[in-house]
Amino acid sequence: MSTKISELLGSNADNLLNHTCKTISKDLIHLPGNDFVDRMFAPSNRNPQVLRSLNQLYNTGRLAGTGYMSILPVDQGIEHSAGASFAPNPLYFDSENIVKLALEGGCNAVASTFGVLGSVARKYAHKIPFIVKINHNEFLSYPNKFDQIMFGSVEDAWNMGAVAIGATIYFGSPESGRQIVEVAQAFDRAHELGMATILWCYTRNNAFKKDGVDYHTAADLSSQANHLGVTIQADIIKQKLSDKNGGYTALNFGKTHPKVYSELTTDHPIDLCRYQVANCYMGRMGLINSGGESKGASDLAEAVTTAVINKRAGGQGLISGRKAFQKPVKEGVTLLNTIQDVYLDKKITIA
Numbered sequence: 001m002s003t004k005i006s007e008l009l010g011s012n013a014d015n016l017l018n019h020t021c022k023t024i025s026k027d028l029i030h031l032p033g034n035d036f037v038d039r040m041f042a043p044s045n046r047n048p049q050v051l052r053s054l055n056q057l058y059n060t061g062r063l064a065g066t067g068y069m070s071i072l073p074v075d076q077g078i079e080h081s082a083g084a085s086f087a088p089n090p091l092y093f094d095s096e097n098i099v100k101l102a103l104e105g106g107c108n109a110v111a112s113t114f115g116v117l118g119s120v121a122r123k124y125a126h127k128i129p130f131i132v133k134i135n136h137n138e139f140l141s142y143p144n145k146f147d148q149i150m151f152g153s154v155e156d157a158w159n160m161g162a163v164a165i166g167a168t169i170y171f172g173s174p175e176s177g178r179q180i181v182e183v184a185q186a187f188d189r190a191h192e193l194g195m196a197t198i199l200w201c202y203t204r205n206n207a208f209k210k211d212g213v214d215y216h217t218a219a220d221l222s223s224q225a226n227h228l229g230v231t232i233q234a235d236i237i238k239q240k241l242s243d244k245n246g247g248y249t250a251l252n253f254g255k256t257h258p259k260v261y262s263e264l265t266t267d268h269p270i271d272l273c274r275y276q277v278a279n280c281y282m283g284r285m286g287l288i289n290s291g292g293e294s295k296g297a298s299d300l301a302e303a304v305t306t307a308v309i310n311k312r313a314g315g316q317g318l319i320s321g322r323k324a325f326q327k328p329v330k331e332g333v334t335l336l337n338t339i340q341d342v343y344l345d346k347k348i349t350i351a
Contacts, residue, residue, distance in 0.1 A: 002345055004338070008304040016270065016308050021351040023264050023271045029314040030283040031350060032067030040284050041235070049194025053163045054235060056129050057196060061340075062106035068343040069236075069288055069317035070336060071131065072102040073111040073166075074325060078136040078151075088294070088326040095119045101325060103128050105336030111166050111198070111319070114152040118160050125161030131198060132157035133166045134186060135179075146204060147175045150182060154189040164196035164235075170204035171225040184232040191233065199234035201225040210250055216240075218247030219265055219272040220256055223279035230285045237280050238319055241289045241306050242272040270351050273313035283314050291320025291339075299323040300335055307342035312351040317343060 006013050030040060037054045046054070063070055074092070076085035086092045092101075095116040102110035103124075110117070111131035121130070134157065135148040148168045157165050167183045170176055187197040203225050208215045215221055219242040229237050245265055248256040265275045277287050289310045291303055307318050318339050324332040342348060 002341060005304055005308070005342060005345065005348075008301045008338070009308065010301065012305060015268075016305065016312070017348065019268060019270050019312065019351050021271055021274050021313070023266060024274050024278050026314065026350045028282055029274075029277060029350070030281075031314060032283075032286065032316050034065045034067055036067040036286075046191060046235070047194065050191055050196060050235075053129075053194055053196045056163045057108055057236075060129055061108045062337065063108055063317070063340055063343055066343060067316065068311070069108045069286070069319075070106070070340045070343070071109050071111055071288065071317070071319040072098070072105060072107045072324060072336065073131075073133075073290075073319050073321040074098045074116065075111065075113055075133045075136060076322060077116075078113060079139065081139055085322070085326070089328065091329070092325050096123075097329075098325070099124045099128065101329060101332055101336075104329070105324065105333045106340060107336060108317075109163065114156060117162070118156075121160035129163035130157075130161060131164045131166045132160070132162045133168075135167050135183070137168070137170075146170065146173065148179050150186075154186050154193065154195075157190075158193045158195060162195060164198055165190045166198040166200065166238075168200035168202060169225075169229070170202055171228060172203045172205040172208060172221070176204075180228070180232065187233055196235045197233065198236040198238060199229040199232070200238045201229040201234075202240070207251065208247065213244070213250065215244065215247035215250060217243050218250075219245040219275045220249075220260055221247035223276045224254075226276055226287065227279040230280050234285060236286045236288060236316070238288050238290060239276055240292070241269070241309060242276060243269065245272060269309045270313050273309050273315060274351070277314040283316075286316030287314075288317045288319045289315060291318055291323045294322040294326040299327070300338060303335055303339050304342060307339045308348060311343055311348055314350055
């Protein structure tokens with residue numbers, strides 16, 4: 001194993017690299033590999049055009065042919081405001097530099113807005129797979145509201161050469177019913193046109209915070225969001241890494257089962273992530289975890305830690321944005337490459 005990866009894990013190295021998952025056996029998980037599209041999607045209802053699109057995603061960049069993914073997502077100009085997102089490095093106000101970072105960073109794909117990708121589509125759509133994010137939380141209304149609204153058509157994404165569309169649903173929010181219908185219809189149309197589909201499966205409700213604990217990232221709640229996501233035929237699920245459990249029980253709502261907490265999970269981060277993978281049809285649909293906000297000096301260590309947890313749990317990669325583009329280009333490329341090195345390291349195996 002890379003000494004650099006071990007050093008970045010620091011005191012967590014032994015706990016993460018030598019953990020054995022005794023909850024849901026790795027033998028039950030459909031693991032990533034160079035034949036993943038053939039194994040999982042060829043027998044499905046996805047048409048040949050979708051299979052070709054999925055193959056493009058899985059066979060681009062430094063992780064090509066591994067079954068793993070490294071995606072650069074930059075939709076934060078809407079989700080968090082352009083100023084908040086790009087002031088640390090104003091280069092990225094220019095949409096072309098976003099695509100250039102994904103290319104130079106060896107990513108499988110770049111995920112961004114209709115505007116960003118459309119502005120440079122003729123120059124880059126044939127050079128790196130485009131994932132067009134079709135809905136956003138518009139963040140300028142006052143007071144701020146939290147809803148995902150459509151920003152364009154699936155046909156427009158297809159016309160600019162996109163390989164896939166991405167969308168977010170705020171599961172648990174009052175607007176989630178409408179969002180589920182909208183995104184399910186969009187995913188259906190995308191599959192008809194031959195594009196793959198990626199769902200940002202976020203939980204969102206103020207009631208998910210109780211007694212000072214934020215359960216939005218609880219394994220039981222986030223995993224159910226994953227399960228709803230694969231139900232509307234997302235080909236890939238994007239989810240925040242779980243750092244706790246017991247959302248259902250603490251909030252005393254919905255339905256769960258004691259074995260979820262006594263047998264199917266522990267408090268170990270790999271076991272919590274394994275439960276997220278299990279809710280994606282035992283890995284038939286790939287789970288990619290998000291990289292989270294940029295915190296500066298600790299970004300590289302945090303990104304590698306997330307990648308190791310995701311890989312050892314049976315996940316398929318990382319989708320990391322702010323940690324990469326809110327710093328000088330060379331540092332951003334190094335961060336993306338170091339994440340990819342985790343997935344290229346054959347000594348880091350499934351727990």
